[in-house]
Amino acid sequence: MAGILICDDDREIATAIAVYLKNEGYETFLAHDGRESLSVLEDNDIQLIIMDIMMPNMDGLSATMEIRQSRNIPIIMLSAKSEDADKIIGLSAGADDYVTKPFNPLELIARVKSQLRRFTVLGSLPSPEDGVYTVGGVTIDDNHKSVTVDGESVRLTPLEYKIALLLIRHPGRVFSIDEIYERVWGEDAFCADNAIAVHIRRIREKIEIDPKNPRYLKVVWGLGYKMEKI
Numbered sequence: 696m697a698g699i700l701i702c703d704d705d706r707e708i709a710t711a712i713a714v715y716l717k718n719e720g721y722e723t724f725l726a727h728d729g730r731e732s733l734s735v736l737e738d739n740d741i742q743l744i745i746m747d748i749m750m751p752n753m754d755g756l757s758a759t760m761e762i763r764q765s766r767n768i769p770i771i772m773l774s775a776k777s778e779d780a781d782k783i784i785g786l787s788a789g790a791d792d793y794v795t796k797p798f799n800p801l802e803l804i805a806r807v808k809s810q811l812r813r814f815t816v817l818g819s820l821p822s823p824e825d826g827v828y829t830v831g832g833v834t835i836d837d838n839h840k841s842v843t844v845d846g847e848s849v850r851l852t853p854l855e856y857k858i859a860l861l862l863i864r865h866p867g868r869v870f871s872i873d874e875i876y877e878r879v880w881g882e883d884a885f886c887a888d889n890a891i892a893v894h895i896r897r898i899r900e901k902i903e904i905d906p907k908n909p910r911y912l913k914v915v916w917g918l919g920y921k922m923e924k925i
Contacts, residue, residue, distance in 0.1 A: 697811055698722045698740050702732040702755065703747040703773065708796075712745060715800045716807070729753030733761060734878055737861065741768065743811055745803070748774040748785065756788045763789035765865055769810035771803070828863045831925035833902055833911055835863050842902075849901050854879060858891075859898055862912065862922035871919040895920055 699716055703709040704727050713723040724739050726732035730753040732746065744762070748755040759770055772790035774781060782793045792806050826837040832845040837860060842849045851859060857879045862870065870878075872891045895914075899906040913923050 697742040698724060699807065700724045700726060700732060700735055700739075700741045700744045702726040702729065702735075702744065702750070702758070704728055704750040705747070708747075712800070712803065715804055719804055719808075721807075729755055729758030729761075730877070732758050734881060736762065736766075737878060742814075743769045743771070743807060745771045745773060745807070746790070748772060748776070748781075756785065759785075759788045759790055764868070767814075769814050771806055771810060773798075828860070830863055830866050830911060830922055833863065835860055844902050851898065851901060855894055855898050855901075858894055859902070859912075859922075862920065866922045867924040869915045869919050869921045875920065891920075 699721050701709045701712050701716075701723055702725075703712070706725075706727060709725050709727065713725060716723050724735050724741065726735045728750045729746075732744070733753075735741070736744070746755040746759055753761075755772060755774075759772070762768075762770065769791045770789060771792045771794060772785040772788075773794050773796060774785065775796045785793050791810055794803055794806065828835045828837070834843045835841070835856075836843075840856065842851055842856065842859065858875060861875065861878055875891055895912060896906070899909050899912050902911060903909045911923055911925070913921055915921060
C-alpha cells in the first residue's frame, strides 16, 4: 500500500483528497505547509506527494526544490493558477505533474495512479535496499535502525539517531540549530542551542575517532552543523 503525502494549507481540501485516496486503498499523511511536509517525509514511508504551491512558512515550490536534493519520488503540484508560465515554474522546480484548482477528484486519482505506475516501472520507488546511508566509515541502516562505524555497531539514543540520520541523508548540507531542532523534536525551536550542542557532542563521542577533531560531524560556525562528504 503506497503512502501518499498531501500538503495543502486548506485543510478541507487536504482532507477531501485523503478520503478519495483512502477509498482507493492508499495510506495518507497530511501536512499544511512546506516545512511540515518535510518533517512528515522524514518520518514516514512516502511514495508520492501532492503539493500545493501557495502556503505559509514554506511554499510548495521551495519544499519541492528541497525534496529534490535527495529524493526522486513523484510530486504532483496543485495550484489555483492556470497560466502556462506558472506550470513551467512548477515543473522546473521538480514537480512531475501539475493540476489546476478546482479539479475533478477522479482526475487527480488517475494522475496519482499514473505517476506511481510510471515510477514503479522505472524502478524509482524506494526498494528494500533503500534507506541505507553511508559517509566514509559511518553507515546508518534506517530499515533496521542500526548504526555502524567501520563495521562496528554503535548505539545511539533515539534523539541522537534522528539527528545523525537527518545529517547523513544530506551530506554536505548545513542545517541550522533551529532547523535541526524543529525537524527532530517536531516543535518550534526555543533555546535549542544547548540541547543540540549536547547531542552533537555525544554523537561525535560515538562515531568519531577523535571527537575534538571530527572527521564526519562538522560545525560551520555561525550557521550550524553538517555531515561532511567523504
